Amino acid sequence: xxxxxxxxxxxxxxxxxxxxxxxxxxxxxxxxxxxxxxxxxxxxxxxxxxxxxxxxxxxxxxxxxxxxxxxxxxxxxxxxxxxxxxxxxxxxxxxxxxxxxxxxxxxxxxxxxxxxxxxxxxxxxxxxxxxxxxxxxxxxxxxxxxxxxxxxxxxxxxxxxxxxxxxxxxxxxxxxxxxxxxxxxxxxxxxxxxxxxxxxxxxxxxxxxxxxxxxxxxxxxxxxxxxxxxxxxxxxxxxxxxxxxxxxxxxxxxxxxxxxxxxxxxxxxxxxxxxxxxxxxxxxxxxxxxxxxxxxxxxxxxxxxxxxxxxxxxxxxxxxxxxxxxxxxxxxxxxxxxxxxxxxxxxxxxxxxxxxxxxxxxxxxxxxxxxxxxxxxxxxxxxxxxxxxxxxxxxxxxxxxxxxxxxxxxxxxxxxxxxxxxxxxxxxxxxxxxxxxxxxxxxxxxxxxxxxxxxxxxxxxxxxxxxxxxxxxxxxxxxxxxxxxxxxxxxxxxxxxxxxxxxxxxxxxxxxxxxxxxxxxxxxxxxxxxxxxxxxxxxxxxxxxxxxxxx
Amino acid sequence: xxxxxxxxxxxxxxxxxxxxxxxxxxxxxxxxxxxxxxxxxxxxxxxxxxxxxxxxxxxxxxxxxxxxxxxxxxxxxxxxxxxxxxxxxxxxxxxxxxxxxxxxxxxxxxxxxxxxxxxxxxxxxxxxxxxxxxxxxxxxxxxxxxxxxxxxxxxxxxxxxxxxxxxxxxxxxxxxxxxxxxxxxxxxxxxxxxxxxxxxxxxxxxxxxxxxxxxxxxxxxxxxxxxxxxxxxxxxxxxxxxxxxxxxxxxxxxxxxxxxxxxxxxxxxxxxxxxxxxxxxxxxxxxxxxxxxxxxxxxxxxxxx
Numbered sequence: 001x002x003x004x005x006x007x008x009x010x011x012x013x014x015x016x017x018x019x020x021x022x023x024x025x026x027x028x029x030x031x032x033x034x035x036x037x038x039x040x041x042x043x044x045x046x047x048x049x050x051x052x053x054x055x056x057x058x059x060x061x062x063x064x065x066x067x068x069x070x071x072x073x074x075x076x077x078x079x080x081x082x083x084x085x086x087x088x089x090x091x092x093x094x095x096x097x098x099x100x101x102x103x104x105x106x107x108x109x110x111x112x113x114x115x116x117x118x119x120x121x122x123x124x125x126x127x128x129x130x131x132x133x134x135x136x137x138x139x140x141x142x143x144x145x146x147x148x149x150x151x152x153x154x155x156x157x158x159x160x161x162x163x164x165x166x167x168x169x170x171x172x173x174x175x176x177x178x179x180x181x182x183x184x185x186x187x188x189x190x191x192x193x194x195x196x197x198x199x200x201x202x203x204x205x206x207x208x209x210x211x212x213x214x215x216x217x218x219x220x221x222x223x224x225x226x227x228x229x230x231x232x233x234x235x236x237x238x239x240x241x242x243x244x245x246x247x248x249x250x251x252x253x254x255x256x257x258x259x260x261x262x263x264x265x266x267x268x269x270x271x272x273x274x275x276x277x278x279x280x281x282x283x284x285x286x287x288x289x290x291x292x293x294x295x296x297x298x299x300x301x302x303x304x305x306x307x308x309x310x311x312x313x314x315x316x317x318x319x320x321x322x323x324x325x326x327x328x329x330x331x332x333x334x335x336x337x338x339x340x341x342x343x344x345x346x347x348x349x350x351x352x353x354x355x356x357x358x359x360x361x362x363x364x365x366x367x368x369x370x371x372x373x374x375x376x377x378x379x380x381x382x383x384x385x386x387x388x389x390x391x392x393x394x395x396x397x398x399x400x401x402x403x404x405x406x407x408x409x410x411x412x413x414x415x416x417x418x419x420x421x422x423x424x425x426x427x428x429x430x431x432x433x434x435x436x437x438x439x440x441x442x443x444x445x446x447x448x449x450x451x452x453x454x455x456x457x458x459x460x461x462x463x464x465x466x467x468x469x470x471x472x473x474x475x476x477x478x479x480x481x482x483x484x485x486x487x488x489x490x491x492x493x494x495x496x497x498x499x500x501x502x503x504x505x506x507x508x509x510x511x512x513x514x515x516x517x518x519x520x521x522x523x524x525x526x527x528x529x530x531x532x533x534x535x536x537x538x539x540x541x542x543x544x545x546x547x548x549x550x551x
Numbered sequence: 552x553x554x555x556x557x558x559x560x561x562x563x564x565x566x567x568x569x570x571x572x573x574x575x576x577x578x579x580x581x582x583x584x585x586x587x588x589x590x591x592x593x594x595x596x597x598x599x600x601x602x603x604x605x606x607x608x609x610x611x612x613x614x615x616x617x618x619x620x621x622x623x624x625x626x627x628x629x630x631x632x633x634x635x636x637x638x639x640x641x642x643x644x645x646x647x648x649x650x651x652x653x654x655x656x657x658x659x660x661x662x663x664x665x666x667x668x669x670x671x672x673x674x675x676x677x678x679x680x681x682x683x684x685x686x687x688x689x690x691x692x693x694x695x696x697x698x699x700x701x702x703x704x705x706x707x708x709x710x711x712x713x714x715x716x717x718x719x720x721x722x723x724x725x726x727x728x729x730x731x732x733x734x735x736x737x738x739x740x741x742x743x744x745x746x747x748x749x750x751x752x753x754x755x756x757x758x759x760x761x762x763x764x765x766x767x768x769x770x771x772x773x774x775x776x777x778x779x780x781x782x783x784x785x786x787x788x789x790x791x792x793x794x795x796x797x798x799x800x801x802x803x804x805x806x807x808x809x810x811x812x813x814x815x816x817x818x819x820x821x822x823x824x825x826x827x828x829x830x831x832x833x834x835x836x837x838x839x840x841x842x843x844x845x846x847x848x849x850x851x852x853x854x855x856x
Binding site: 031033051053054055056059061134135136137138139141142155156211212213214215217218234235236237238261263264265267268271272274275277428429430431433434435437446447467468 | 581582583584587588589590592593595596599600603628631632633634635640643644699702706707710711712713714715716717718721801802803804806810811817818819
């Protein structure tokens with residue numbers, strides 16, 4: 001005991017630790033949370049999910065990038081916070097020619113870049129030219145293909161001067177856009193970041209016209225024309241934007257800033273939310289839904305989202321080169337049971353490929369559940385091929401608990417109904433992408449989120465030879481119907497053509513639509529002016545923070 | 552001694568070269584590439600991107616170019632975050648990991664060493680059994696369990712510390728504790744084992760026979776030998792600590808090196824993978840050298856060797 005007492009005296013262990021503990025407690029004591037302080041400083045704390053790869057609107061490719069760029073930049077039109085209908089943006093008004101091919105935009109004279117330069121029609125022409133420049137390698141350049149001759153310029157057939165692309169500045173504040181053919185959703189399309197303007201002097205200062213990876217998008221360099229300016233960007237930590245006083249509608253912007261946190265781990269994001277660190281999460285773990293439904297029912301939101309979860313068949317390989325087998329696989333799936341018993345996240349069963357109501361189009365419900373017919377079709381096939389049973393089939397998906405759940409559920413349904421043995425192959429993301437794009441699969445998981453609210457954003461994927469098709473399915477009737485929908489001016493005829501596309505997909509079954517996504521997130525009651533929208537777009541200038549119902 | 556240090560540094564050059572070469576070719580032979588995405592990229596766009604990053608050249612040319620840039624200290628731009636240089640990202644993330652690592656190590660040593668020493672001195676008493684059982688629990692308890700428990704207790708429930716982030720000094724407490732407690736458990740057990748072995752040595756008995764006080768025996772004679780296993784462990788442990796922990800960084804949303812290290816491989820961010828691997832390898836080499844020097848100081852036999 002003598003030795004212990006000696007040690008304790010010398011090291012003063014107990015006293016030191018008490019002091020340290022006390023200090024720690026005092027240090028961290030009663031700090032107000034972000035959500036509490038936000039009521040006075042009007043800073044929105046936003047769970048962003050992933051870190052965006054680019055903050056250059058012409059190179060960006062992600063939802064995360066959209067969430068930031070829509071704060072920093074504004075296009076010709078903006079969006080209504082509830083309906084996403086086009087509202088005046090940089091253009092205070094516009095008119096459309098009778099043939100629907102030409103739009104003339106009158107730009108507001110008080111629209112300013114964050115360095116106080118005026119935003120002009122020439123800035124837009126310069127920006128469209130930049131994204132279409134084949135040397136830039138912009139992945140979303142095709143979003144501008146509706147512009148006359150944009151495609152031929154982008155594909156390098158002609159120089160800009162010769163190409164006569166349908167974007168012309170008539171003067172500083174008048175911009176004329178000419179289209180290849182009338183597009184009913186053209187104004188909505190302008191809200192995609194690919195159509196956002198960039199500040200010419202900044203792009204030229206950093207030699208970024210056709211170069212990737214220049215520092216023009218860093219804080220201090222970025223010049224935007226949106227309601228906020230970029231004030232901080234630390235990779236994997238925070239992207240901060242603060243209110244921009246030079247924005248034309250600045251007096252109506254109530255938020256003083258937004259801090260975006262790229263928290264990828266859903267559990268971490270949920271903890272951050274529950275500790276008052278975040279106002280909004282990007283997602284919620286499906287395993288936590290039941291618990292959160294009980295503990296925070298007012299803050300858990302299931303909102304419709306423009307996306308379809310589906311599987312691709314590989315039609316270049318047996319047995320899926322035969323339509324009857326594909327139909328049998330589709331008829332064996334009880335989609336209602338899948339969403340209600342397995343997913344339990346508010347998703348709805350996909351009985352079409354285009355989510356019903358997209359842009360007003362309500363396709364006829366198809367892809368029924370009919371196990372008897374499924375067995376009959378498969379027996380016919382087996383008899384014809386003189387097979388006792390179907391050889392084992394591989395189902396490939398990228399590693400994720402969610403995808404695994406769906407794959408296991410379908411494994412059970414196919415085994416029970418068709419007696420087919422399915423091998424589940426999960427792969428790391430990049431390996432999965434390489435495998436699917438090389439066509440080395442039988443059935444592969446997929447998902448698609450619409451870029452704009454029109455059935456075309458879904459149905460164009462299945463055109464023969466389209467890069468996103470990857471099933472090997474080619475159907476001239478489908479291509480004709482799609483072309484008809486793209487060129488007609490009659491709304492009824494468009495819907496009819498899209499319905500033909502849907503019918504062909506249901507009949508030929510190159511894909512298996514499984515469910516429609518919902519955007520599942522948590523949102524603090526103090527966030528006001530935030531409404532559910534199909535594209536999960538939320539124009540920040542209408543958002544503000546005000547004391548809501550207490551927890 | 553100077554010669555020894557110089558020799559070890561020269562020895563590091565071929566080691567780093569082998570690591571760089573192996574990593575370069577292993578990343579290139581992994582399926583998939585940095586520009587693969589669910590939204591298929593048209594071939595001509597992919598070709599532009601590959602040309603921009605020099606991926607259209609023959610592999611050997613790419614390797615030689617990379618090595619020549621590396622010699623000049625240029626790690627190239629990140630493929631995932633093209634606006635950022637790899638060296639810039641490492642320079643931003645490393646101080647975070649270093650701070651977290653040092654704090655955790657401090658906590659680990661402050662708790663682990665006295666606990667291990669006490670346990671050895673009071674072998675088989677409650678002062679040995681209780682802390683060692685706790686240490687074993689600490690070793691078995693993964694940080695992805697301990698981290699959320701600490702967040703729940705000190706942040707969600709008591710509101711004492713921020714639940715995550717790395718924006719101010721109060722953010723440092725919970726992640727440092729989570730990481731530090733895990734290492735403290737290891738250090739306590741290693742220290743106890745080292746001390747027990749040393750305390751049975753003849754020279755300790757001699758010192759006691761010569762009338763040295765218990766404190767003097769421990770401080771002057773036993774501690775040096777007893778800490779040898781811990782010192783050996785500290786080299787790689789410290790390298791591991793300061794090069795970042797993916798799990799801790801994910802739980803506490805810390806912008807450290809660990810996340811880059813792991814996600815770069817998933818993203819096929821070739822330059823970032825190489826940059827972080829080389830940086831980590833250099834750290835390991837330097838810290839192993841430091842451990843050797845520390846061992847030489849602690850153990851005369853090692854000094855002679």
